[in-house]
Amino acid sequence: MKAFKVLFNTVALMALTAMSAFAAEGAAGGSHKWVIYLTAGLCISIAAFGTGLGQGRAIASAVEGISRNPSASGKIMTTMIVGLAMIESLAIYALVISLILLFVV
Template identity: 40%
Template sequence: MLIINGVDSATLNNPHHVVSGRFHKRSHMDIAVLAKAFAIAIGGIAPAIAIGKIGSKAMESIGRNPEAAGKILVPMLLAAAFAEAIAIYALVIAFGIK
């Protein structure tokens, strides 16, 4: 019998495992909650990084050429909106996971 960190193989193969002295049945709901968490986490990290880079590069270019601020602002806002849409799609997908 294999014992790793106090968990033996019989416990791992049993669909009912003891949690705080009570039996807990593993179900697809546990996996769905985990999938929702990953969808939001991964779907939120990339847009956050993208929006940060968009903003920093826009401010850097405005700092180099302040007269071009009006021409830079609109494309920056559009790019940020497209990046934010990816996060919204991830949220919709997370709500769709059953």
């Protein structure tokens, strides 16, 4: 539950800083450009941390399943590879969002 609160607060902070960055678009000189850099960095770092944890848990579970039933290793490995691809796609989406923040906004 504590991890959920920390994650929620981090996402809320990122949303608030992104809104202030968009609001400062009309301001003189773009003085809030650092907020966009901070938000992009936080976005990709949180995504990398989360996907790393998810992939670690997936691999650990697959190894445990294979050790319990070695004859099912083919099905377990196939399912694990598909799951890892899905987990990795989340990091790629976060990378795209970070790049949009850096180069478009």
